[in-house]
Amino acid sequence: MPPTSNPTLRQRRLGAELRKLREQAGFTTTGAASLFGVNQGRISMIETGRSALSADRVRAMASTYACSDEALIDALADMTGRRTLDWWETYRDHLPAALVDLAELEHHASGLRVALVIHIPALLQTTDHARSLFRAVVPPMRQYEIEHRLTHRMKRQGILHREDPPLYSAFIHETALRMGFGGPDVVRGQLKHLLDMSELAHVTVRVIPFGTEFFPSTGQSFDYVEGAVPQLDTVQLDTHHGGCGFLDTEAWLSKYRAVLDHMETCAFDTTKSRDFIHRLIQDT
Template sequence: MGLRANPTYRQRRFGAEVRKLRERAKLSVGESAALMGMHQSHISNVESGRTSLSAERLRRLADEAGDLDPAYVEALIDLGQQSGKGWWSLYRNSVRAPLLDFAELEAGAESIACYEPMFVPGLLQTRAYAAAVHRGGYVDVPRSAEAAAVDFRVERQRVLSGESAPRLHMVVHEAALRVTLGGRALMRDQLLRLIDACHLPNVTLQVLPFDGPVPFGTPFTVLMPRVRELSTVVVPHVENSLYLGEVEAVSRYAHTFAKLTKAALPPEAQHAKDTVRLIERLLYPLL
């Protein structure tokens, strides 16, 4: 099998985890190659995500590293053996690679925590709202590319209703709900969509109000698979989004999200001031 020219995030993450195992075992690249009966160059290509590693060899390295959670080892083996194919593969030639990586992470997540200060998060956007966001984007794109991007975003929402749908917890700043993006009718339908989402069993939505503490200015998403050591933080950017897999980084963003949930309005309509009632107040003038 030839080497990958452009490894996906999953493939790069697998390589990074293999490198962590090697370093934990205090082995040089040459020593780990000898341990697993491989050429030294093969190890370097594994760690850069350009090729994979058999389950047998990975277990050999994990044994040398010692005292590892068996669930982590098995999850890492699975990470390396996955084909990477899914519904997002149909968009490989029409949307940017980081978006495909993000969809693959969502598909493998057990829970997702998302903070958005300026826009309704993609998993809860209506088609019209998503189209308006793309039309006002940072980079001008042809109408055909815009259509593919909107279709892709809407398709991502299937993850919320699948057999193994993740738990989704979102904190959205009130500013995102007050912007009349694309007109009154568009925002009315979008707010109604948010109210509907509040009643989904696997979705928790909270609004961070204007009269709350100063908001965290950067949107981010923490995607957590069953084995938390393989979690990823994605910080979106108009040029290149930041993908963080280091345990310390994931912990920092998870801690920030926990603080945001405490500052945001409670999710359910059971208090004088909560998320659903705030959305309903914003919706009333648009009816």
Template structure:
């Protein structure tokens, strides 16, 4: 908003009665910002999009009140940011190639994944991360559930993280979840070959307004959130093209059934 208004950080500081360091820290997310201050800044910048201002104000009002706050100090900031992003999103689209998406994982599967972490996690750290992952599932288990599309590669269906029996139970969980009205699970079979985003582990959160659309990349160092227009548009395109080459919901359910029977 400040840049669109043609103001410098120093200009904004003078208008707000704050030093430029405070403005910079608010913009970088290093300092919290109140709903009142969001609206004051929007007024200073003559922001024309009231829906955008309302969405930002709503986020500022809820900041620090989510269930994930009980894990602050014990889990990474990136992990907490992902749960907060999922909570605020209007809808979610998830692409996973090697893993079953976290929101669909059984506790058994999640434990097996975290036991493969490097450096190795203690039993307590594994349990803490599993508990956190299970709580993230609130966004798809509440009523009404958040609209979610999961694009899952065949490789993820066949990787035996918890062993054959555990993987079968995980696939049965996918089948069960795929029957929910607001959840769509789409399988990308090996036979489609190469596709855009094949190296990605991605959650795309559609915000209450387009300016708040965000792509969250899952990396070895944790979640990385991207909201620059170019990044968002690139990942939006990747997901659109990947959805086009995936099986539809019914064929995906049948495909998962087939893989489960082979275990």
């Protein structure tokens, strides 16, 4: 297959996981190239996601690297193939690559756990709320830029309404619920939408109130995206310059799993969270 000049996050992740398997098996790139009858450059291209692979090739590589984790091998095999023109690919000329990669990551997720302090989760935002956020960006966006970001965000929300939606759990700090983005009417509409979404069987919304004695966060929003197997989980961080940062080493995954687990201990349960949001609607 021809090389890929601009691999997606998913393609890069597949290559990175194959590199991990190679390193765990104790092979150098030169040694791996000799085993597979290719040059060292081909191994480098595979491990950077720039060379498309078939599922059979991935299984052969995993076998050579003595990987016995069948669930991981199956998951890696499912990540192979040529790049397809999915809906998010149409935004590559209009949005930062990380935002396009995030949509792809969410599309393939088996579950998502998100934590936010200032903002409502993107997948639970109304159109009016999202538009007000984009209009508040500094420096200001042009109108066509706002519309590109807005339609992209709304399409991302489709994963929560498809036939096989991922489990979605959101921890939202009270601060985010009390922010006045867009004015009272937009705020009420957004809070009502949160209540409606929280009624879906696969969506959980829990509020972390003011006064919590220990809140395990620096104020940075993040998504914990669950892959087909735990080894393929990813943490996505919102950066101060508006982009996305992706973390996938076990050390970082463990850290953010622990943060989310602790948030469960300091958040209202789902019933109290809905009651709290309902009271905010009445007061707005």
